[in-house]
Amino acid sequence: MQHFNLDRKIARLILLQRTEITSPFLKRLRKFFGRYIFTSFLSRFLFFNTSISRRYYDLMFKEYNLLNLHLDLSNKKILSIGSGMCGLELLINSNSKNNFFTIIEKNYVSKKVKYGWDPMNNEAYNNNDLLKSFLIDNHMKEKNFEIFDFDKDKLPVKNYDYIISLYSLDYHYDFSIYMEYFKSIFTDKTKMVFDTIRPEYFKKIFEEVKIIQSEQKSIHSSKRIICNKLILD
Numbered sequence: 001m002q003h004f005n006l007d008r009k010i011a012r013l014i015l016l017q018r019t020e021i022t023s024p025f026l027k028r029l030r031k032f033f034g035r036y037i038f039t040s041f042l043s044r045f046l047f048f049n050t051s052i053s054r055r056y057y058d059l060m061f062k063e064y065n066l067l068n069l070h071l072d073l074s075n076k077k078i079l080s081i082g083s084g085m086c087g088l089e090l091l092i093n094s095n096s097k098n099n100f101f102t103i104i105e106k107n108y109v110s111k112k113v114k115y116g117w118d119p120m121n122n123e124a125y126n127n128n129d130l131l132k133s134f135l136i137d138n139h140m141k142e143k144n145f146e147i148f149d150f151d152k153d154k155l156p157v158k159n160y161d162y163i164i165s166l167y168s169l170d171y172h173y174d175f176s177i178y179m180e181y182f183k184s185i186f187t188d189k190t191k192m193v194f195d196t197i198r199p200e201y202f203k204k205i206f207e208e209v210k211i212i213q214s215e216q217k218s219i220h221s222s223k224r225i226i227c228n229k230l231i232l233d
């Protein structure tokens with residue numbers, strides 16, 4: 001498999017979740033019409049599904065390879081927070097054996113996506129029904145995953161080997177939103193991977209913090225960190 005099976009509705013969500021996939025032509029349209037018109041109208045009609053699918057696949061494969069260097073990805077219970085369309089989880093599922101995924105996402109698309117820091121955590125770009133069908137269409141078995149709506153569902157209190165949140169928790173919205181929940185699920189063995197612009201801050205929250213990637217972007221530069229041993233007081 002060198003690309004994902006997807007339709008236009010899913011391609012639209014992927015473009016909103018991963019702006020680097022946007023072609024120069026679409027970027028010019030977004031700049032010209034503004035984010036509101038782009039998100040609400042143009043993004044519904046303009047996509048070239050095959051090239052988006054390939055670019056998303058390649059990007060997720062890069063993410064998979066990076067995580068695979070630092071984590072043993074077989075036989076694990078994985079909690080994915082803000083996983084978007086779960087391309088990474090699909091690649092973990094097909095390349096590493098015997099995993100179970102718990103996915104927490106928001107189930108709506110904001111009117112105007114701004115992509116900055118979102119203090120109220122109102123921004124969202126997903127649809128959990130489409131996410132479920134995308135996973136099944138790309139060969140993840142229903143017995144290997146569960147999806148929770150962050151705004152409506154009671155979050156599952158279970159232990160996880162890994163918690164993964166790429167470009168979501170503490171990249172767009174504050175880590176503290178999940179702090180009480182984490183206190184109820186973290187064990188000494190749980191490792192968490194996420195992107196943040198303030199890795200130093202997390203040395204007060206976790207006993208161990210390791211930077212595995214540094215990103216230099218025009219809006220802000222972030223680090224990807226792996227943390228373990230949540231400090232509970």
Ligand SMILES: C[S@@+](CC[C@H](N)C(=O)[O-])C[C@H]1O[C@@H](n2cnc3c(N)ncnc32)[C@H](O)[C@@H]1O
Binds near residue numbers: 017
């Ligand atoms: C920039 S996208 C990143 C998606 C994916 N992790 C990736 O790397 O492609 C951020 C995602 O976080 C989701 N999100 C926003 N607030 C959330 C929350 N409180 N809990 C879970 N997901 C959230 C959005 O709906 C969106 O899909």
